[in-house]
Amino acid sequence: MSKSVGVEQPASERPTRREHIPLGILYMIGATLLFAGSSAVTKWLVETYPIGEVLFIRVFVSLVACSLIILPRRGFIVFRTRKLRDHALRGVSQATAQAFLVIAFTMMPLAGAVAINFSSPLFATLVSMLVLKEEVGATRWAVLIVGFLGVLIVVHPGADSVQLGSLFALMNAVLFGSVTAAVRRMTVTESTETLTLYQMLFLTGAFALLLPLGFIMPTWAVAGLMVLNGLANALGQFWWTRSLHLAPTSAVAPFNYFTLVWAIILGFLIWNDAPTTSLLIGSGIVVGSGFFLLWRESRPKQAAGT
Numbered sequence: 001m002s003k004s005v006g007v008e009q010p011a012s013e014r015p016t017r018r019e020h021i022p023l024g025i026l027y028m029i030g031a032t033l034l035f036a037g038s039s040a041v042t043k044w045l046v047e048t049y050p051i052g053e054v055l056f057i058r059v060f061v062s063l064v065a066c067s068l069i070i071l072p073r074r075g076f077i078v079f080r081t082r083k084l085r086d087h088a089l090r091g092v093s094q095a096t097a098q099a100f101l102v103i104a105f106t107m108m109p110l111a112g113a114v115a116i117n118f119s120s121p122l123f124a125t126l127v128s129m130l131v132l133k134e135e136v137g138a139t140r141w142a143v144l145i146v147g148f149l150g151v152l153i154v155v156h157p158g159a160d161s162v163q164l165g166s167l168f169a170l171m172n173a174v175l176f177g178s179v180t181a182a183v184r185r186m187t188v189t190e191s192t193e194t195l196t197l198y199q200m201l202f203l204t205g206a207f208a209l210l211l212p213l214g215f216i217m218p219t220w221a222v223a224g225l226m227v228l229n230g231l232a233n234a235l236g237q238f239w240w241t242r243s244l245h246l247a248p249t250s251a252v253a254p255f256n257y258f259t260l261v262w263a264i265i266l267g268f269l270i271w272n273d274a275p276t277t278s279l280l281i282g283s284g285i286v287v288g289s290g291f292f293l294l295w296r297e298s299r300p301k302q303a304a305g306t
Contacts, residue, residue, distance in 0.1 A: 153282030
């Protein structure tokens with residue numbers, strides 16, 4: 001562990017960061033498209049194959065793909081870090097969150113699970129405000145609240161909607177929101193490549209522990225689909241981490257909402273889950289709030305904390 005842990009650096013020695021909010025938002029939107037596709041494939045796979053097997057193959061392929069891209073350019077120096085404990089904690093937290101979400105997929109429609117997951121930006125913003133001391137002005141708070149209200153319309157909470165699958169999705173949202181804020185803090189000293197490879201390493205190790213619980217040899221076609229799923233997840237994870245490297249959590253986190261749009265489309269195409277009125281209205285509110293924030297953050301000379 002570094003000797004500098006717990007010692008406050010002088011302001012003149014702290015790493016500087018150039019914010020590129022519009023580019024960070026575009027990375028996040030691209031990541032949501034890949035994540036939605038990966039979630040749909042994962043939901044389809046776990047109908048036949050054990051959860052541990054599906055998650056392990058997905059993240060192992062992601063680790064191999066990221067290593068082949070990053071290591072030739074950066075070398076093993078990419079693993080040099082002073083925050084190994086933080087990487088490990090992030091890996092455990094994210095592995096748990098992903099497992100909870102996949103369990104939710106087995107119990108409810110794809111769009112419903114994804115919609116509940118979208119309370120995570122609210123938790124991310126709260127953690128960013130309390131831990132990272134980021135300024136979250138009235139406009140960003142308003143957009144977050146409006147987006148969350150849209151999620152509530154989608155979920156349409158009531159006495160008959162409290163189910164085990166919803167609880168697993170909500171637990172994933174809490175953990176994912178905390179992870180988002182934690183990654184933002186780590187980007188001060190850690191590169192996108194370092195964050196991505198350590199994430200994949202710890203996730204691979206965590207999901208390997210689930211393999212003894214069950215394994216079914218896939219057909220060649222399914223094996224190919226599992227590999228593609230891992231590649232999509234790898235690129236999505238890289239883009240997601242890169243977006244947090246380029247912009248404040250409170251600016252890019254709301255664009256996770258775009259995953260909901262893709263989930264609705266994929267749910268209808270694959271499982272014939274026709275979107276309900278509440279789903280369409282809520283999704284419209286969610287996406288509208290995201291577009292408003294994109295327009296506002298793209299304006300020149302905009303105050304960063306508003």
